[in-house]
Amino acid sequence: MTWGLHDSVEIEQHGRPTVTVVTLAFEVAAVARAAALGLPDQPRVTVAHPLASRRRDEVAQMATAAAASVAAALLKQ
Amino acid sequence: MMSAPTAGRAARRTISGDFVEAVRYLEREGWTDGLPVIPPTEPLVAEMLSHTKRAPDEVLGQMEPLRGTVTIEKVAANAVMAGCLPEYFPVVLASVRAVLQPEFHVGSTACTTGGSAPVIIVNGPIARRLGISGGTACFGGNIKPNATIGRALRLVMRNLGGAKPDGMEKSTQAWPGKIVGCCFAENEARSPWEPLHVARGYAPGASTATVVAVRGIYPVTEGTQTTGQGVVETVVAAMRYLGTPIFHQMRNRIPVVVALCPEHAQEIGRPGLGRRQLCELLYAKVRLPVRELIGRVYYGTRAWRRPPQRMDASLGRLPRRHRGDRRELSGSPFESKRDS
Numbered sequence: 001m002t003w004g005l006h007d008s009v010e011i012e013q014h015g016r017p018t019v020t021v022v023t024l025a026f027e028v029a030a031v032a033r034a035a036a037l038g039l040p041d042q043p044r045v046t047v048a049h050p051l052a053s054r055r056r057d058e059v060a061q062m063a064t065a066a067a068a069s070v071a072a073a074l075l076k077q
Numbered sequence: 078m079m080s081a082p083t084a085g086r087a088a089r090r091t092i093s094g095d096f097v098e099a100v101r102y103l104e105r106e107g108w109t110d111g112l113p114v115i116p117p118t119e120p121l122v123a124e125m126l127s128h129t130k131r132a133p134d135e136v137l138g139q140m141e142p143l144r145g146t147v148t149i150e151k152v153a154a155n156a157v158m159a160g161c162l163p164e165y166f167p168v169v170l171a172s173v174r175a176v177l178q179p180e181f182h183v184g185s186t187a188c189t190t191g192g193s194a195p196v197i198i199v200n201g202p203i204a205r206r207l208g209i210s211g212g213t214a215c216f217g218g219n220i221k222p223n224a225t226i227g228r229a230l231r232l233v234m235r236n237l238g239g240a241k242p243d244g245m246e247k248s249t250q251a252w253p254g255k256i257v258g259c260c261f262a263e264n265e266a267r268s269p270w271e272p273l274h275v276a277r278g279y280a281p282g283a284s285t286a287t288v289v290a291v292r293g294i295y296p297v298t299e300g301t302q303t304t305g306q307g308v309v310e311t312v313v314a315a316m317r318y319l320g321t322p323i324f325h326q327m328r329n330r331i332p333v334v335v336a337l338c339p340e341h342a343q344e345i346g347r348p349g350l351g352r353r354q355l356c357e358l359l360y361a362k363v364r365l366p367v368r369e370l371i372g373r374v375y376y377g378t379r380a381w382r383r384p385p386q387r388m389d390a391s392l393g394r395l396p397r398r399h400r401g402d403r404r405e406l407s408g409s410p411f412e413s414k415r416d417s
Contacts, residue, residue, distance in 0.1 A: 029188065029245045036143045036239075 085134025141184025143239030187240035192248030201284030204262035211264035227258025269346025305345035
């Protein structure tokens with residue numbers, strides 16, 4: 001989670017829009033960490049937790065379901 | 078009553094009530110690890126500061142993940158809270174400076190789901206002077222410097238870095254080292270080898286703190302083997318188990334600490350095996366065939382140096398060019414010594 005946030009903040013600082021996808025269990029930490037990294041309003045989409053124990057097709061379904069939110073968050077910037 | 082912090086100076090608060098009320102105030106503020114602390118009054122912090130030549134407002138860095146400013150004075154306050162005697166302060170400071178080095182990744186150590194905590198290994202004259210134990214029950218024997226120095230580092234990480242269980246702390250389960258850390262001395266007097274700090278390039282007379290992020294203590298019991306080689310084989314077998322974090326740690330260049338009791342160390346060192354040779358021997362032997370890892374443990378995180386795209390999954394074997402890591406014990410220092 002931490003390194004994904006680092007990457008997003010760095011890419012944002014280079015002027016490229018990002019959306020960071022986090023699972024629910026990491027949402028509070030993601031908000032705090034993004035603020036500490038200087039990007040309190042980091043665009044973020046939260047999905048269900050966990051990911052690690054789901055099958056590949058389940059994760060693909062989650063990604064499909066989240067795609068519209070990710071696109072909307074990107075287009076809002 | 079409260080006074081605002083200035084650059085490098087911690088805020089002062091006036092608390093009415095007795096000792097217990099002061100402790101409970103600190104707990105309500107979220108500044109403790111769940112165990113009682115000693116309230117860091119100005120005289121106690123000043124006494125702690127008297128054991129360093131550094132200025133109280135000197136900034137050592139920012140503590141990840143939430144980047145609190147780490148000053149000498151704030152470290153001293155946390156050392157008081159942890160129960161450190163003032164003379165322990167140089168070891169606490171050295172440990173804090175160690176984890177602030179970028180390559181330690183203290184933010185990741187504090188937050189990882191893997192649940193790691195810092196282990197402090199103290200070498201040199203200061204260990205003897207302060208009574209930091211490297212002997213009986215040194216990892217958990219209620220020995221004051223061992224317990225309080227480790228706890229001081231954890232409180233600094235927690236209070237200045239902000240990794241707390243309701244926020245950034247994301248350990249799946251963690252281990253008790255997350256509370257009091259883990260601090261011990263290398264038992265230099267009974268070691269067959271040069272001390273750790275000398276092996277790492279410091280002078281024998283120097284005092285050092287080496288800090289490693291560790292995910293737990295795994296005891297290995299060996300009371301049957303009569304040779305050093307037998308002991309090493311048992312250690313290797315214990316380290317090879319599926320599910321230990323060793324493979325993932327090595328991928329991330331995090332050292333694995335192997336702490337030997339003096340008797341075993343002397344048996345291992347007796348044939349002339351050096352510290353570095355032992356490390357190389359373990360590195361060569363603590364391996365699992367990929368077929369045992371497929372679909373398990375850290376398989377998905379590619380805990381090997383080369384990606385196994387060409388692996389034949391049905392056989393679970395790597396193609397020939399990837400088999401360089403499958404060396405056997407032949408040619409090890411033990412065997413060459415025994416053969417000579």
